[in-house]
Amino acid sequence: MASHFPSEPEDAGLVAKGRSGDNAEPLTVSEISQALKRTVEDRFGFVRLRGELSGVKRAASGHMYCALKDEKAVLDGVMWRGNTQRLPFQPEDGLEVVASGKLTTYPGRSKYQIVIERMELAGEGALLALLEKTRARLAAEGLFASERKRALPFLPRTIGVVTSPTSAVIRDILHRLADRFPSRVIVWPVLVQGQGAAEQVAGAVRGFSAMPEHHPDRPDLVIVARGGGSIEDLWSFNEEVVVRAIADSAIPTISAVGHETDTTLADYAADRRAPTPTAAAEMAVPVRGELAAVLADYEARKKRAILRPVQLGRERLQARAERLPAREALLQPHAQALDELAERLRRGLRDRAAQGRERLSNLRLGPAVLERNLREAHRALAGQKLSPALVERPLAERRERLAALQRVMRSLDPDTVLARGYIRVTGPDGTTLTDRAAAAAQPSLTLKFRDGDLQVAPGETPPPSPPPQPSRAAPRRRVRDSGTAPAQDDLFG
Amino acid sequence: MAEEQSQISDLSFEQALRELEGVVRRLESGDVPLDESIDLYERGEQLRKACQKRLDAAQARIEKIVAGPDGKPAGTEPFDTGNAA
Numbered sequence: 001m002a003s004h005f006p007s008e009p010e011d012a013g014l015v016a017k018g019r020s021g022d023n024a025e026p027l028t029v030s031e032i033s034q035a036l037k038r039t040v041e042d043r044f045g046f047v048r049l050r051g052e053l054s055g056v057k058r059a060a061s062g063h064m065y066c067a068l069k070d071e072k073a074v075l076d077g078v079m080w081r082g083n084t085q086r087l088p089f090q091p092e093d094g095l096e097v098v099a100s101g102k103l104t105t106y107p108g109r110s111k112y113q114i115v116i117e118r119m120e121l122a123g124e125g126a127l128l129a130l131l132e133k134t135r136a137r138l139a140a141e142g143l144f145a146s147e148r149k150r151a152l153p154f155l156p157r158t159i160g161v162v163t164s165p166t167s168a169v170i171r172d173i174l175h176r177l178a179d180r181f182p183s184r185v186i187v188w189p190v191l192v193q194g195q196g197a198a199e200q201v202a203g204a205v206r207g208f209s210a211m212p213e214h215h216p217d218r219p220d221l222v223i224v225a226r227g228g229g230s231i232e233d234l235w236s237f238n239e240e241v242v243v244r245a246i247a248d249s250a251i252p253t254i255s256a257v258g259h260e261t262d263t264t265l266a267d268y269a270a271d272r273r274a275p276t277p278t279a280a281a282e283m284a285v286p287v288r289g290e291l292a293a294v295l296a297d298y299e300a301r302k303k304r305a306i307l308r309p310v311q312l313g314r315e316r317l318q319a320r321a322e323r324l325p326a327r328e329a330l331l332q333p334h335a336q337a338l339d340e341l342a343e344r345l346r347r348g349l350r351d352r353a354a355q356g357r358e359r360l361s362n363l364r365l366g367p368a369v370l371e372r373n374l375r376e377a378h379r380a381l382a383g384q385k386l387s388p389a390l391v392e393r394p395l396a397e398r399r400e401r402l403a404a405l406q407r408v409m410r411s412l413d414p415d416t417v418l419a420r421g422y423i424r425v426t427g428p429d430g431t432t433l434t435d436r437a438a439a440a441a442q443p444s445l446t447l448k449f450r451d452g453d454l455q456v457a458p459g460e461t462p463p464p465s466p467p468p469q470p471s472r473a474a475p476r477r478r479v480r481d482s483g484t485a486p487a488q489d490d491l492f493g
Numbered sequence: 494m495a496e497e498q499s500q501i502s503d504l505s506f507e508q509a510l511r512e513l514e515g516v517v518r519r520l521e522s523g524d525v526p527l528d529e530s531i532d533l534y535e536r537g538e539q540l541r542k543a544c545q546k547r548l549d550a551a552q553a554r555i556e557k558i559v560a561g562p563d564g565k566p567a568g569t570e571p572f573d574t575g576n577a578a
Binding site for chain 2: 184189207291308
């Protein structure tokens with residue numbers, strides 16, 4: 001800088017003043033700043049410079065601020081919004097980039113900087129470094145975690161394929177699907193390379209995912225596919241927007257990007273990674289023929305198996321049936337008891353009836369009852385009747401007693417002994433004389449013999465015989481016996 | 494019955510196939526009560542038919558998304574794969 005102006009040997013004065021031979025007035029700061037700005041911008045109107053990004057900052061306005069640096073120097077940079085939108089990658093600190101743009105100054109701050117119009121990664125190494133950084137960052141977020149992986153549907157009803165409609169990829173997929181299990185496929189055509197490809201792929205993945213649950217076109221499996229290519233060709237599938245779309249998708253996703261050796265971040269985010277699009281089709285569907293065989297096998301086994309419990313049941317039934325006691329044996333005791341009870345019932349009924357009949361007949365009003373009653377009454381009456389015996393007996397008794405008395409009397413009859421030679425002497429009055437004195441006093445005596453009386457007189461001459469007089473005690477006998485005694489009436493005739 | 498049918502139609506092929514496999518295994522184990530095994534067999538038959546139907550109905554139908562002006566899918570149309578399919 002100093003070379004542009006002649007050096008001033010003199011010491012500096014206290015107050016600036018004009019010099020001889022130099023009529024140049026001092027420049028203002030603005031003047032020099034403007035001059036500098038012009039010079040820099042003219043001289044460095046287009047530069048490409050390589051450096052490492054640092055201090056990358058996106059403002060809310062969409063502009064990006066950063067610095068480019070190497071070992072010894074640092075240069076601020078700015079990228080306006082319009083250009084940042086065309087960035088093919090996400091700028092990050094530490095990335096080695098080649099930035100194209102123009103240098104400019106910022107007089108207000110005494111600064112200079114590069115206004116970046118384009119920025120590219122500085123070679124494949126830088127690309128891989130970026131890939132690794134992005135991978136590490138998203139992995140740290142857990143986007144690739146194995147817990148996030150979902151099982152693919154066993155037999156998807158509809159398969160969504162996100163790929164280029166014109167590539168061989170879609171034909172490979174459709175061919176293999178047709179071979180294995182013809183399926184419904186909905187292709188979402190996208191660019192798979194270049195500007196906007198990542199956004200289209202991400203948009204398609206999100207678009208399928210956003211379909212309503214029961215939308216007829218909603219796939220239950222999505223394949224994101226692209227054929228092989230360079231790392232740059234495949235770059236869209238390393239873009240965060242694609243990775244996030246796949247990780248966020250509600251539909252299980254297979255990624256099949258590039259060849260077997262190519263691994264993109266989309267592969268990490270997908271639920272399954274297929275080495276090729278054809279392999280993706282194989283993962284997507286089972287082989288129909290095999291399923292049919294499995295089904296036929298189940299069918300056959302089922303038919304075999306269903307007969308087994310029947311057979312088994314029959315055998316078990318048979319075994320138990322054999323152990324069942326004979327029906328007769330089972331029933332016999334009961335039958336017997338029943339018979340017995342029936343017999344008792346009959347008998348009981350009969351007995352009861354007989355009893356009843358008997359009681360009825362007993363109770364029945366019949367001539368027998370009356371007759372019996374009559375008989376009884378007769379008997380009672382007969383019992384009660386005045387019997388002649390009642391009279392006869394006392395009469396007989398009395399007669400007996402009388403007879404007894406008569407016998408006694410007869411035995412006591414003084415005349416009884418007459419038959420044996422005794423005689424009884426009575427006076428004229430009939431009194432029996434028992435002593436001599438009495439007899440001597442009597443005018444006449446009557447000697448009573450067995451067979452009659454003899455009148456005698458006491459003394460030497462027998463007195464005249466007086467008329468015989470009947471004794472009081474036995475007038476009848478004497479009278480009857482004598483036949484001379486006055487007759488007396490029999491009391492009882 | 495109709496209720497069970499609709500239940501089976503709600504099953505995915507894999508669910509139906511897995512259930513069918515379970516039915517076959519249970520039947521083969523022979524420890525299912527006879528009455529139940531008949532129900533099980535019927536269920537298995539329905540499952541098998543549903544699976545068979547799904548296999549028989551398999552046919553390729555290729556469509557592509559037609560995007561509306563807003564970039565959202567507006568519908569589908571047959572996908573022309575040229576010489577493919």
